[in-house]
Structure formats: C-alpha cells, structure tokens
Amino acid sequence: MAPNGRRLSDYIRRLGNLEMNEGAFALILILPSVILTLGLILWPLANTFVMSLHESNLARPQRQDFVGFQHYIHFLGNRMFWETIGRTFYFTFVSVGIELVLGIAIAMLISAKLKGWRFLRTAVIIPWAVPTIVNGAIWRWIYNADYGALNGLLLQLGLIDKYIAWLVEPHRAMNLVILADVWHSAPFVVLIISAALVSLPVELYDAASIDGANGWQRFTRITLPLLRPAILVVLVIRTVEAFRVFDIIYIMTRGGPVNGTMVISYLTYQETFSYLHLGRGSALSFIVSAFIFLLALLYVKVLYTEDVAV
Amino acid sequence: MKTKRILGILTAIMMLSVLSLGVPASAQDEIVINVVGMDQAGMTPEELDEIARLFEEQNPGVRVETSYVLYDGLHDLLVTSISSEPPAFDVVLVDDIWYAEFVDAGWLLDVTDRITDEMREGIFEAAWDITTVNGRVYGMPWLLDQKYFFYNTRLLEEAGFEEPPRTWEEVEEMSRVMKEMGLVEYPMIWSWAQIEAVICDFVTLLYGNNAEFFDENNQPVFNSPEGVEVLEWMVRMIDEGLVNPASITSAEEDVRNVFSQGQAAFATNWVYMYDLTQDPEESQVVGEVGMALMPVFESALEEGILSATIDGSMGYSVTAGSEHPDEAWAFIEFLTSEPIQIEYSAHQLPIWEDAFESEDLIALNPVTVPMFAEQFPWSHVRPKVPYYNEASRIIQVAIQEALTHAATPQEALDNAVEQILEVAAEYED
Numbered sequence: 001m002a003p004n005g006r007r008l009s010d011y012i013r014r015l016g017n018l019e020m021n022e023g024a025f026a027l028i029l030i031l032p033s034v035i036l037t038l039g040l041i042l043w044p045l046a047n048t049f050v051m052s053l054h055e056s057n058l059a060r061p062q063r064q065d066f067v068g069f070q071h072y073i074h075f076l077g078n079r080m081f082w083e084t085i086g087r088t089f090y091f092t093f094v095s096v097g098i099e100l101v102l103g104i105a106i107a108m109l110i111s112a113k114l115k116g117w118r119f120l121r122t123a124v125i126i127p128w129a130v131p132t133i134v135n136g137a138i139w140r141w142i143y144n145a146d147y148g149a150l151n152g153l154l155l156q157l158g159l160i161d162k163y164i165a166w167l168v169e170p171h172r173a174m175n176l177v178i179l180a181d182v183w184h185s186a187p188f189v190v191l192i193i194s195a196a197l198v199s200l201p202v203e204l205y206d207a208a209s210i211d212g213a214n215g216w217q218r219f220t221r222i223t224l225p226l227l228r229p230a231i232l233v234v235l236v237i238r239t240v241e242a243f244r245v246f247d248i249i250y251i252m253t254r255g256g257p258v259n260g261t262m263v264i265s266y267l268t269y270q271e272t273f274s275y276l277h278l279g280r281g282s283a284l285s286f287i288v289s290a291f292i293f294l295l296a297l298l299y300v301k302v303l304y305t306e307d308v309a310v
Numbered sequence: 311m312k313t314k315r316i317l318g319i320l321t322a323i324m325m326l327s328v329l330s331l332g333v334p335a336s337a338q339d340e341i342v343i344n345v346v347g348m349d350q351a352g353m354t355p356e357e358l359d360e361i362a363r364l365f366e367e368q369n370p371g372v373r374v375e376t377s378y379v380l381y382d383g384l385h386d387l388l389v390t391s392i393s394s395e396p397p398a399f400d401v402v403l404v405d406d407i408w409y410a411e412f413v414d415a416g417w418l419l420d421v422t423d424r425i426t427d428e429m430r431e432g433i434f435e436a437a438w439d440i441t442t443v444n445g446r447v448y449g450m451p452w453l454l455d456q457k458y459f460f461y462n463t464r465l466l467e468e469a470g471f472e473e474p475p476r477t478w479e480e481v482e483e484m485s486r487v488m489k490e491m492g493l494v495e496y497p498m499i500w501s502w503a504q505i506e507a508v509i510c511d512f513v514t515l516l517y518g519n520n521a522e523f524f525d526e527n528n529q530p531v532f533n534s535p536e537g538v539e540v541l542e543w544m545v546r547m548i549d550e551g552l553v554n555p556a557s558i559t560s561a562e563e564d565v566r567n568v569f570s571q572g573q574a575a576f577a578t579n580w581v582y583m584y585d586l587t588q589d590p591e592e593s594q595v596v597g598e599v600g601m602a603l604m605p606v607f608e609s610a611l612e613e614g615i616l617s618a619t620i621d622g623s624m625g626y627s628v629t630a631g632s633e634h635p636d637e638a639w640a641f642i643e644f645l646t647s648e649p650i651q652i653e654y655s656a657h658q659l660p661i662w663e664d665a666f667e668s669e670d671l672i673a674l675n676p677v678t679v680p681m682f683a684e685q686f687p688w689s690h691v692r693p694k695v696p697y698y699n700e701a702s703r704i705i706q707v708a709i710q711e712a713l714t715h716a717a718t719p720q721e722a723l724d725n726a727v728e729q730i731l732e733v734a735a736e737y738e739d
Contacts, residue, residue: 058393058415059393059411059412059415059417059696060414060415061415061416144556144564145554145555145559146554146564146568146571146573147567147571162495165554165555165556165558165559168556168558168559168714169714170714170716253504253559254382254503254504254505255504256503256505256559256706256710257503257504257559257710257713257714258504258707258710258711258714258716259504259707269386270703273386273389273390274385274386274699274700274703275700275703276389276411
C-alpha cells in the first residue's frame with residue numbers, strides 16, 4: 001500500500017501545484033472521519049451535557065432556565081436513585097456472572113465433541129438470534145400466572161399444587177427477568193469462548209496428560225488461564241450491555257411491581273419521555289455513562305496491567 | 311463486441327434512472343396523511359384500516375397511512391414524534407389526561423372554528439370536555455369509554471345467585487361463596503399492574519366509596535379516610551385470595567384473557583371486552599357474560615350513589631405543525647361521522663347522542679348500548695393537569711406498595727400525596 005499511497009500523493013501535489021507536507025495530506029485524509037466523529041459523537045454529547053445543566057421540559061420549550069448542577073445533586077441525594085443503581089448492579093453482576101459460568105460450561109461441552117456436538121453448537125446460538133423484544137414477550141408468556149408454560153410444567157411435575165403469579169413479588173420478578181436475560185445472552189459467551197477454545201495449543205494438553213494431570217487440573221491450570229483474554233472481552237461487553245438493560249424490562253415488567261425491576265436506563269427513559277424532563281434525563285444519562293466509564297476503566301486496568309498475553 | 315456491451319450498459323442505466331424518477335413523481339401528486347391510533351380497547355386496527363380505505367375512495371389523491379401502538383406506548387411515542395418540526399403524524403389519538411400537557415406544549419391544532427353547529431349539538435355535551443382546554447377545542451371526541459362491570463352468569467347461577475351484585479360488599483360475599491364451593495379459584499380479576507390501568511380501577515373504587523381523587527382545585531385528596539378504606543379493601547381481597555394475585559401484573563388484555571377463559575366470576579373492563587367475549591375464537595364464555603351497573607360500597611349506596619366508574623375517553627386531533635391540516639381534519643370528520651360510528655359500533659359506541667335512539671345501533675349492540683346510557687351519568691374524569699403522568703406514576707407505585715405489603719395503605723397514600731404536591735410545586739410559575 002505504501003508505494004501506491006506515495007504515488008497518489010505525488011499525483012495530487014502535481015495536480016494542485018501545491019507544496020503539501022505529509023502532515024497536511026494526512027489531515028485531508030482523516031478529515032471526513034473527524035467531521036463524522038465530531039458531528040455524531042462529540043456534538044450530541046456536548047449538547048446533552050449543556051441540556052443537563054438546564055431546567056428543560058419538552059412540553060415547555062419556551063422555558064430553559066440554567067440550573068447548574070442542580071439535577072445531579074437532586075439525583076445523587078435521592079434514595080430512590082441509589083436503590084435503582086443498586087438494582088442495576090444486582091442485575092448486571094448476577095446476570096453476567098451466571099452467563100459466564102454457564103457459557104464456559106457449554107463451550108467446554110461443545111469442544112469435547114461428544115455425540116451430537118454439532119447440533120448443540122447450532123441450537124445454543126438460537127436464543128441469541130431472537131430479538132430482545134421477542135425474548136421479553138416469550139418469557140412474559142412463560143411466566144404468565146394463568147396460562148403460562150412454567151406453571152403448566154411445574155404443576156404436571158407435581159412441584160406446585162396450584163398456579164403461581166410469578167411476577168408479583170418484586171425481588172422474584174427481578175430474578176426471573178435475569179433468568180430471561182441469561183437465556184438470551186449466554187449464547188454470546190458460548191460463541192466467544194468456543195472460538196478461543198479452538199485456538200488453544202494441543203501440545204500443552206498432551207504434555208499435561210503425560211505429567212499425569214487430571215481433567216479438572218487441566219481445566220483450571222491450562223484452559224482457564226489461556227481463556228483469560230476471551231473472558232475479559234466477554235466481561236467488558238456484557239457488563240456494559242447489562243448495565244444499560246432496557247428493552248427486556250420494558251416488555252416484561254415496565255419497572256414494576258413496586259419498582260422492583262426499575263433499573264437506571266428505564267428510570268432515564270421515564271424521566272425523559274414519560275415526564276418530558278429533558279434536563280433531568282440528560283443528567284441521568286451522564287451519571288449512567290460515568291458508572292459505565294468507571295467499570296470499563298476497571299476492566300481496562302486489569303486487561304493491560306497484567307500479563308494477559310501469556 | 312465492446313461497443314455493444316457499453317451501449318447495453320448505458321441503456322440499462324437510462325432505463326433505471328427513468329424508473330427511479332418515475333416513482334417520486336407519482337408520489338408527489340398524492341397527499342399522505344399519517345395517522346397514529348391504538349391497538350387496544352376500542353375499534354380494532356382492521357376496522358380503522360377499512361374506514362381509511364373508504365375515505366381514500368371518496369377523496370382521490372389522498373392516501374392515509376396508519377400505524378398502531380399499545381396504549382401504554384402511545385404517550386411516549388406521541389411526545390417524541392409530534393414535538394419535531396414537521397411532526398411525524400398529522401392525525402393523533404390523544405387520551406383525555408394528556409390534552410392539558412399537549413396543548414400547553416403547543417403541539418395540537420386549535421380547531422374551535424372548524425366545529426360546526428351540527429357537531430356541537432349532536433355530540434354528547436360531556437364528550438366535548440375531553441378535547442377542550444381553556445375554552446378552546448383541540449380535537450374531536452372519539453372513544454367515549456368507561457369501565458363496565460362484567461360477570462360470568464353461569465358461575466353465578468351455579469353458586470345460586472339470581473341477580474348481579476349491587477355493592478362491593480355483595481361482590482366480596484358472592485366471591486367467598488364461589489371460592490368455597492370450588493367453582494373458581496380466584497373470583498375477581500383486576501388490572502392492577504404498575505401502569506395507568508390501576509389508576510382507573512382505583513378511581514372507580516374511590517368514587518364508589520364517596521371519596522374523591524383530586525378535588526375541584528386539582529389538589530390530590532385520595533388519602534382521605536374513605537380513600538384509605540378503598541386501598542385497604544383492595545389489599546384484603548388479594549390477601550384472602552378473592553382477587554387473583556396476577557392482578558398485580560395485569561393490564562386490561564390480561565383481564566380479558568382470564569375472564570374469557572372462565573377463570574373469573576367478576577371483572578371490570580372497557581366496553582370492547584363484551585364483543586370479544588362473544589367471539590368463540592377468543593372466548594370460552596360465549597353466552598355466559600352479563601354486564602351490570604358498576605357496584606359501589608354500601609355506605610355510598612345509602613347516600614344515593616348508585617354507581618361510580620372511570621371515564622376513559624380519548625380524542626383525535628390534528629398536529630399543529632401538520633403540512634396538510636385540511637385533509638387531516640377531513641379524515642377526522644369522516645372517522646367521527648355518525649354513519650361510520652354506527653356501522654363500526656361493535657367495539658366502541660358513537661359520540662352522537664341521537665345515535666343511541668337509532669334502531670340500527672341497538673340492534674347491533676343490544677347489550678352495550680343500553681348499558682352505556684345507564685352507566686355514563688356515573689362516570690368520573692381524571693384531573694387535567696400538565697404533570698398528570700408523574701402524579702399517576704407516583705400513585706401506581708403507592709398502590710403496589712400497599713398490595714405487596716411494602717407499606718400500609720395509609721402510609722403509601724400519604725406519601726404519594728406528599729410527592730405529588732412536590733411535583734405540582736415545580737409546575738407553578
């Protein structure tokens with residue numbers, strides 16, 4: 001590419017009869033992407049930030065009072081806000097944790113190439129291919145108190161003696177939403193871990209077998225350490241995604257009962273689009289971004305400071 | 311060879327460009343009216359589409375594009391799509407409780423001068439309250455609806471009751487008998503999920519206990535002793551298993567499903583449920599559904615309050631920024647015209663007063679038409695305040711707190727009133 005690029009730059013120089021140095025030429029080349037980045041990322045970000053400092057209501061566009069950091073102070077001193085943040089962390093850690101354990105287990109199962117592994121590999125991906133909205137609708141039907149599949153199954157197995165209204169109790173509702181999310185997202189973990197497993201060197205396992213290591217030892221001493229980069233990638237992506245969870249909540253519970261499944265993204269949506277408080281909504285989204293940024297920072301620190309490459 | 315090929319390619323390009331020019335040219339002649347309606351209670355999307363086709367036949371050159379959402383998504387869809395310039399929709403369905411907010415924001419076209427004398431006199435007086443804000447009219451009343459009381463006639467007969475209940479105390483007693491006889495596990499189903507539906511049921515019960523929701527100055531007063539009694543009754547009904555516990559996560563459609571399966575003896579819902587319970591494809595209780603005046607509590611009945619229910623009416627409006635306001639208004643006029651309203655009356659009743667004397671309408675709807683006339687005088691509206699959505703959400707959570715024993719009814723309602731006053735203070739200027 002380099003010779004080609006030089007020839008092209010020479011041609012442009014001759015054409016415009018301009019003495020252009022490498023720097024200016026580079027600038028021209030990156031200009032389109034700089035404009036796109038500014039226009040699509042930085043400008044909206046700055047705009048949102050400015051909005052978060054104002055009392056801004058979509059239904060009252062004539063009033064735009066500057067209030068400084070009042071919205072941030074309002075939320076950071078609000079009990080309901082912290083309960084929502086707590087619930088969001090609970091959702092994030094429990095669902096990502098289960099997904100990770102389950103994902104690695106299924107990936108190991110596939111890589112063991114037992115009978116029917118090809119079928120398993122395909123079948124496992126299906127939930128991930130289902131749109132989140134559809135997934136939410138499916139699980140809402142499964143949990144339905146009067147004609148849901150879960151009640152039908154448990155009743156026929158004799159585990160319950162009458163139908164249960166599953167989503168009525170706030171904490172249980174949260175756990176059941178997590179279950180639905182795990183069903184949907186664990187395949188993603190399987191996918192990434194499976195890909196990493198394929199590329200692991202076979203010699204290490206051969207050597208370990210010769211040295212007399214059993215299966216569990218091979219898993220904990222060889223597989224897991226070698227999988228660490230893949231696990232970190234999965235962790236970062238899934239944590240950020242789970243922290244921003246919205247659609248499955250919107251479809252299944254709308255934050256209820258008693259705000260038992262009210263997570264931070266749903267609260268932001270409610271402030272912004274149901275109450276039309278654009279200022280408060282913007283402030284909330286900045287607070288959410290701050291939390292995600294901190295989480296990402298934590299992961300990046302682990303990712304780059306430790307000897308991950310092995 | 312080569313020239314031939316190039317010629318061929320050129321011809322193809324020319325043909326394609328002619329084709330691509332042709333499409334927008336024909337579309338430009340047509341005026342497109344974008345309409346958003348509701349896929350829940352009221353006329354079904356199929357019926358509305360049929361009416362739109364009829365309108366297109368009578369108005370060549372105008373095309374009606376319809377879209378439908380569930381009620382609970384409608385408000386948020388509207389505020390994001392009609393606050394833009396130009397708005398995404400020309401004709402929008404607006405709930406009674408949003409008119410104050412939308413007019414305050416300047417999103418709806420003032421149509422006061424477009425209302426003819428014929429409309430003024432022919433349409434129910436109370437219906438105009440829905441679309442009128444500060445003396446100006448912002449739309450045509452559309453869905454004149456209220457919650458009705460439904461009961462399963464077969465279950466009542468099997469339990470030995472001949473008449474439907476008049477008071478909530480009787481409902482409770484009959485429910486207890488039916489539960490003890492094993493006729494039905496949970497005799498009552500309500501829509502008490504954390505959505506607007508729970509407010510509708512709560513307000514119905516409030517006025518049925520001679521309590522008020524908001525007073526005449528739009529101040530929240532539902533934490534009065536009578537108001538607290540209502541919530542205590544709701545909690546007790548759940549605790550005793552007379553109300554289906556799934557009510558706490560149910561919307562109107564869930565109520566319809568449970569009632570249509572024959573799994574509830576009593577339910578409240580909008581008028582659309584009646585017709586659907588008589589459809590064998592949708593229901594297992596065809597011919598076993600009765601409608602009666604919404605019950606009240608005994609103490610209220612003694613004071614001459616025969617019934618109380620919630621008014622859930624809606625209107626169709628033109629957006630202020632619409633590029634085709636005349637065509638949009640013409641479509642609304644067509645949609646709300648008397649012949650159309652009578653023809654499509656299975657799932658919602660006409661807004662025209664004299665239609666209720668028409669033999670056709672009664673023949674089409676022998677149960678719901680007389681019921682409407684009997685129930686409508688007892689219908690209560692929710693307050694027209696610009697912060698209604700926030701207030702509603704606060705009460706929804708308060709009711710659920712009480713139902714799940716996270717707070718006592720008194721605490722929950724006191725707390726809700728306090729929060730609403732805080733929100734209201736923010737809107738004072």
